[in-house]
Amino acid sequence: MTLIETVKELRAWRKAAGRVIFVPTMGALHEGHASLIREARQMAGPEATVASSIFVNPLQFGPNEDFDRYPRTLEADLALCQEAGADMVFAPTVPEVYHADRSIQILESSLSKALCGASRPGHFDGVCTVVAKLFNLVQPDEAVFGKKDYQQLAIIRRLVRDLNFPVEIHGIETVREADGLAMSSRNRYLSAAERAQAPALYAALSQARAAWKDGVTGSRRLLEILHQTLAASASLGRKDYISIVDRHTLQPLDLVQNNGLIALAVFFDKARLIDNVELIR
Ligand SMILES: Nc1ncnc2c1ncn2[C@@H]1O[C@H](COP(=O)(O)OP(=O)(O)OP(=O)(O)O)[C@@H](O)[C@H]1O
Ligand SMILES: CC(C)(CO)[C@@H](O)C(=O)[O-]
Numbered sequence: 001m002t003l004i005e006t007v008k009e010l011r012a013w014r015k016a017a018g019r020v021i022f023v024p025t026m027g028a029l030h031e032g033h034a035s036l037i038r039e040a041r042q043m044a045g046p047e048a049t050v051a052s053s054i055f056v057n058p059l060q061f062g063p064n065e066d067f068d069r070y071p072r073t074l075e076a077d078l079a080l081c082q083e084a085g086a087d088m089v090f091a092p093t094v095p096e097v098y099h100a101d102r103s104i105q106i107l108e109s110s111l112s113k114a115l116c117g118a119s120r121p122g123h124f125d126g127v128c129t130v131v132a133k134l135f136n137l138v139q140p141d142e143a144v145f146g147k148k149d150y151q152q153l154a155i156i157r158r159l160v161r162d163l164n165f166p167v168e169i170h171g172i173e174t175v176r177e178a179d180g181l182a183m184s185s186r187n188r189y190l191s192a193a194e195r196a197q198a199p200a201l202y203a204a205l206s207q208a209r210a211a212w213k214d215g216v217t218g219s220r221r222l223l224e225i226l227h228q229t230l231a232a233s234a235s236l237g238r239k240d241y242i243s244i245v246d247r248h249t250l251q252p253l254d255l256v257q258n259n260g261l262i263a264l265a266v267f268f269d270k271a272r273l274i275d276n277v278e279l280i281r
């Protein structure tokens with residue numbers, strides 16, 4: 001596996017790389033990331049190249065967010081990438097990616113207004129800007145993203161459509177701990193007591209999904225079910241949002257016939273955790 005840290009080296013690598021499948025990350029890698037890289041390896045077969053990136057993107061963090069203390073574990077990350085089947089990892093510094101006097105960025109004006117985007121203003125503009133830059137640098141044929149960050153996946157699909165990036169986007173199922181908690185780099189911020197309560201998020205989402213499968217289609221009732229479970233078993237959590245939306249447009253739904261998404265974000269002190277389930281027949 002090759003480690004590349006500069007744009008110049010990356011450009012040279014790309015000329016010889018053939019078909020590329022790309023997995024962008026912010027590092028602090030876990031089994032969720034490993035599953036994306038393994039999936040990319042599967043898609044690539046022996047012929048194509050699997051590339052990953054590790055870059056904590058300052059543009060997508062708000063002024064009071066955790067950019068400075070975001071975990072940086074490069075050595076362990078490289079070992080995980082190699083074990084999962086990556087051929088190349090691009091791990092640039094911030095000045096390598098952003099010119100100090102940069103003056104152009106991407107703004108998303110629709111899908112980013114709800115869910116996480118509502119409480120993280122500018123976050124998805126930062127994500128779109130860095131993903132566009134990474135796509136221009138790595139020039140992948142296909143790219144793989146996790147459904148844990150469902151809004152991000154929907155916005156990346158829109159980015160590719162609206163700006164004509166020749167990249168096929170794949171969404172991969174969320175990998176969970178044995179007790180249901182969605183794996184996330186930010187789970188390490190949880191205290192023991194918070195970690196014990198955090199599986200309640202997926203338990204509540206699963207209960208609402210089970211009720212929907214049993215015929216409850218009204219969002220109001222589904223949200224009541226969710227809130228009841230969370231009130232009973234996640235007393236340390238503070239809701240940021242819990243919403244039922246169309247899984248493509250991310251617009252709120254009153255009734256869910258098909259193609260719904262229940263998405264939530266809950267703060268446990270320093271850790272803001274997100275999770276979601278699809279309501280698909
Ligand atoms: N549990 C998971 N299962 C599947 N994919 C995941 C999981 N967690 C993250 N991903 C995906 O990995 C990619 C990189 O995400 P990122 O590096 O932000 O990881 P993260 O663990 O979600 O970190 P954070 O806590 O910052 O959200 C994204 O496409 C994201 O959706
Ligand atoms: C897509 C991404 C790598 C852009 O910084 C990041 O938002 C992430 O890790 O999900």
Ligand code: BAL
Nearest residue numbers: 026060061123149152
């Ligand atoms: N996985 C999304 C990256 C972020 O929270 O900034």
